[in-house]
Amino acid sequence: MNKIWLIIQREFLTRVQKKSFLITTILVPLIFPAIIGVLVYIMKKEAEAAKADTVQVVDESGKFIFENGRQFTFVPLSMSLEQAKKTYNETKDFALLYIPPFDMNKPEGMVMYTKENPSLQKVGNLESILQDRIRDLKLEEYKIDKETLKGLKVDVNLKQINLSETGEEKSSNSGILYGLGFGLGILIYMFVLVYGIQIMQGVIDEKTSKIVEIIVSSVKPFQLMLGKIVGIASVGLLQFTIWIILITVLSTGALSYFGLKMPQKQAMEEMTKSMGNEEMKQAMNQQDSKINELLGNVGQLPLGKIAFVFVFYFLGGYLLYGALFAAVGSAVESMQESQQFQFPITLPLLIGYFGLFMFILRDPHGPVSFWLSVIPFTSPVAMVGRIAFDVPTWELALSMVLLIGGFLFTTWIAGRIYRVGILMTGTKVSWKVLAKWFLMKS
Amino acid sequence: MDALIVKDVNKVYSTHKALDNVSITIPEKTIFGLLGPNGAGKTTLIRIINQIINADSGEILIFGEKLRPNHIEIIGYLPEERGLYKKMKVGDQLLYLAQLKGLSRHDALARIKVWLEKFEIKDWWHKKVEDLSKGMAQKVQFISTVLHEPKLIILDEPFSGFDPVNAQLITEKILELKENGSTIIFSTHRMETVEALCDHIALINKSKKILEGPKKQIKDGYRSNTFLVEHRGNHLILAPEKYEVKGQVKIEDDLYSTTIKAADGIKGNQVIRDLIDITELHSFQEKVPSMADIFISLVKGEGDEALKKHLQEV
Numbered sequence: 001m002n003k004i005w006l007i008i009q010r011e012f013l014t015r016v017q018k019k020s021f022l023i024t025t026i027l028v029p030l031i032f033p034a035i036i037g038v039l040v041y042i043m044k045k046e047a048e049a050a051k052a053d054t055v056q057v058v059d060e061s062g063k064f065i066f067e068n069g070r071q072f073t074f075v076p077l078s079m080s081l082e083q084a085k086k087t088y089n090e091t092k093d094f095a096l097l098y099i100p101p102f103d104m105n106k107p108e109g110m111v112m113y114t115k116e117n118p119s120l121q122k123v124g125n126l127e128s129i130l131q132d133r134i135r136d137l138k139l140e141e142y143k144i145d146k147e148t149l150k151g152l153k154v155d156v157n158l159k160q161i162n163l164s165e166t167g168e169e170k171s172s173n174s175g176i177l178y179g180l181g182f183g184l185g186i187l188i189y190m191f192v193l194v195y196g197i198q199i200m201q202g203v204i205d206e207k208t209s210k211i212v213e214i215i216v217s218s219v220k221p222f223q224l225m226l227g228k229i230v231g232i233a234s235v236g237l238l239q240f241t242i243w244i245i246l247i248t249v250l251s252t253g254a255l256s257y258f259g260l261k262m263p264q265k266q267a268m269e270e271m272t273k274s275m276g277n278e279e280m281k282q283a284m285n286q287q288d289s290k291i292n293e294l295l296g297n298v299g300q301l302p303l304g305k306i307a308f309v310f311v312f313y314f315l316g317g318y319l320l321y322g323a324l325f326a327a328v329g330s331a332v333e334s335m336q337e338s339q340q341f342q343f344p345i346t347l348p349l350l351i352g353y354f355g356l357f358m359f360i361l362r363d364p365h366g367p368v369s370f371w372l373s374v375i376p377f378t379s380p381v382a383m384v385g386r387i388a389f390d391v392p393t394w395e396l397a398l399s400m401v402l403l404i405g406g407f408l409f410t411t412w413i414a415g416r417i418y419r420v421g422i423l424m425t426g427t428k429v430s431w432k433v434l435a436k437w438f439l440m441k442s
Numbered sequence: 443m444d445a446l447i448v449k450d451v452n453k454v455y456s457t458h459k460a461l462d463n464v465s466i467t468i469p470e471k472t473i474f475g476l477l478g479p480n481g482a483g484k485t486t487l488i489r490i491i492n493q494i495i496n497a498d499s500g501e502i503l504i505f506g507e508k509l510r511p512n513h514i515e516i517i518g519y520l521p522e523e524r525g526l527y528k529k530m531k532v533g534d535q536l537l538y539l540a541q542l543k544g545l546s547r548h549d550a551l552a553r554i555k556v557w558l559e560k561f562e563i564k565d566w567w568h569k570k571v572e573d574l575s576k577g578m579a580q581k582v583q584f585i586s587t588v589l590h591e592p593k594l595i596i597l598d599e600p601f602s603g604f605d606p607v608n609a610q611l612i613t614e615k616i617l618e619l620k621e622n623g624s625t626i627i628f629s630t631h632r633m634e635t636v637e638a639l640c641d642h643i644a645l646i647n648k649s650k651k652i653l654e655g656p657k658k659q660i661k662d663g664y665r666s667n668t669f670l671v672e673h674r675g676n677h678l679i680l681a682p683e684k685y686e687v688k689g690q691v692k693i694e695d696d697l698y699s700t701t702i703k704a705a706d707g708i709k710g711n712q713v714i715r716d717l718i719d720i721t722e723l724h725s726f727q728e729k730v731p732s733m734a735d736i737f738i739s740l741v742k743g744e745g746d747e748a749l750k751k752h753l754q755e756v
Contacts, residue, residue, distance in 0.1 A: 210525030211526055423489075
């Protein structure tokens with residue numbers, strides 16, 4: 001036991017003392033905000049720099065009145081299309097729009113001439129301007145005025161409330177649950193893969209540097225394997241904890257810098273100020289209450305439980321796959337050689353990952369979701385993705401017990417392969433060889 | 443007391459038998475040469491002694507006790523395929539390996555200092571192993587093997603990778619360890635090492651032990667009353683019922699080297715007496731087979747008679 005502790009210490013310290021650990025631990029929490037920041041900055045710059053595109057219009061139908069908008073400036077021409085094409089070619093304008101006389105029920109024959117291929121978005125915007133105009137014309141034809149139409153439109157927002165077994169009411173929001181399930185599931189998937197590969201790399205290093213024979217003359221191979229797995233797990237937990245702290249501190253800092261205001265709300269406030277409109281104020285209050293509701297929903301989520309489940313499945317999934325990675329590492333002599341085994345052992349994890357998108361987030365309580373979140377090989381990703389949707393306690397308990405059983409099982413198998421594999425060099429390894437090692441008596 | 447007794451040990455791998463009923467006794471405070479060609483089963487035996495793998499059957503006694511897991515603390519093992527953690531510092535590495543052998547941190551630190559001083563490499567403490575040359579790393583490796591003052595030291599090809607100066611240094615340390623009461627098992631192909639250092643030997647070939655005993659006794663067993671004589675003049679006229687000339691080589695001008703086999707019962711002194719009368723004698727020595735000769739002929743599977751014949755001719 002004392003020796004396992006020594007091994008854990010070494011595995012932990014050598015990794016934590018590396019520069020690369022320090023760099024990734026500090027940089028990763030900065031990367032996402034940084035990328036978002038840069039994108040927002042670029043978009044803002046672009047929006048400022050964007051000038052309305054000039055569109056020349058030859059309207060032979062005489063039905064259109066164009067208003068200049070933010071995107072397009074319209075220049076009506078009173079000449080034939082042939083002439084217009086010529087003059088258009090001499091200008092640098094964005095497009096030449098040709099509208100022939102048309103049937104209101106079957107508007108056809110409109111053409112947009114451009115010099116370069118326009119973006120789909122711009123074409124779509126132009127199309128919708130035309131459509132709006134035709135719709136207005138039709139409304140006039142049917143003698144419906146715009147105000148009546150506006151009155152017809154209502155906004156319905158379903159408030160979701162979960163009625164629990166005890167009759168307690170909890171309002172929920174599928175959007176938040178979806179996001180949470182999605183984020184946590186992917187996080188587990190990445191963690192298990194990244195740290196699993198670290199285990200494998202460590203085992204391969206020990207084997208190729210030949211130190212392993214010296215170590216196993218002092219400790220049992222199983223102790224060495226376990227020490228390595230646990231040591232790397234502690235590195236993962238430490239890194240994760242630092243990330244959580246950094247992200248919390250950074251986001252709190254950022255929020256207080258922006259004065260706790262959502263950009264949307266800021267824009268609204270400005271509008272209200274300039275217009276002083278009663279209607280606007282009302283809209284704003286509505287918006288406010290929506291945000292409050294959202295925050296309330298987040299607050300109502302059992303965050304403590306989710307955090308506990310996350311850490312449990314992180315460790316469980318990591319231990320389950322970590323042992324398999326260790327076994328593969330012991331059998332091969334290089335990372336390249338490990339490829340042939342890496343994919344098959346991570347396949348169930350991948351299935352859990354795809355199951356997350358295809359089943360769990362769409363139908364969190366369906367049969368496929370149930371099985372994915374109970375079977376130990378897929379449950380780390382699946383259950384964590386599902387947990388926000390309120391999983392029945394017995395399902396959670398079953399899944400946890402199976403996961404514990406699962407990693408004890410894989411550790412046992414891996415240990416048997418590992419003890420033989422680490423001392424074997426120059427063997428061409430296949431699944432058959434692994435099976436033989438597994439069955440070999442010690 | 444014997445340091446190690448191996449009794450009827452068998453080990454079968456799926457494709458072949460690695461050890462076939464091997465029994466070896468290693469007396470305490472000796473340097474024991476475990477010899478044999480590649481693939482004979484030496485490494486398997488050593489791994490079994492180190493409890494890295496288990497024997498299928500048989501018994502091993504270490505200083506009179508049945509081999510148990512905690513015995514690893516009194517064994518120091520230097521495998522043939524050796525290595526260290528490349529990214530770890532020399533000091534940390536030695537500390538780690540010593541602690542794995544059951545040494546307390548405090549004791550380990552003190553002993554590492556002593557050994558680094560012995561090898562005059564005190565300033566290596568903070569060097570990473572990847573920055574050391576192969577010979578330097580071997581020194582660190584050797585220290586890690588003996589740091590916990592093991593009573594039984596197993597060295598598998600200990601001199602590979604050492605230049606002659608360092609090989610000499612290591613030899614001195616090994617003899618020192620023996621003086622201090624350790625028993626040393628050498629597994630090697632280098633017969634000059636065996637010749638110079640080993641007291642006892644055992645020869646394993648094709649999974650079986652084929653020879654064991656004190657080196658001197660084994661060599662004596664292969665004596666054939668053959669002598670190598672350097673003398674002037676190419677004519678040696680000897681009584682044919684007492685001597686047989688096996689061969690003659692011209693060394694220079696009038697100086698010859700002749701191999702003479704004496705009949706049983708004729709001792710070296712008698713041979714000299716007989717020779718002095720008939721030639722000018724320059725040197726005289728009994729031809730004793732070298733360990734290399736014995737090793738090669740046994741491994742080649744020649745019978746005892748053939749072996750003796752071969753030994754006379756070389």
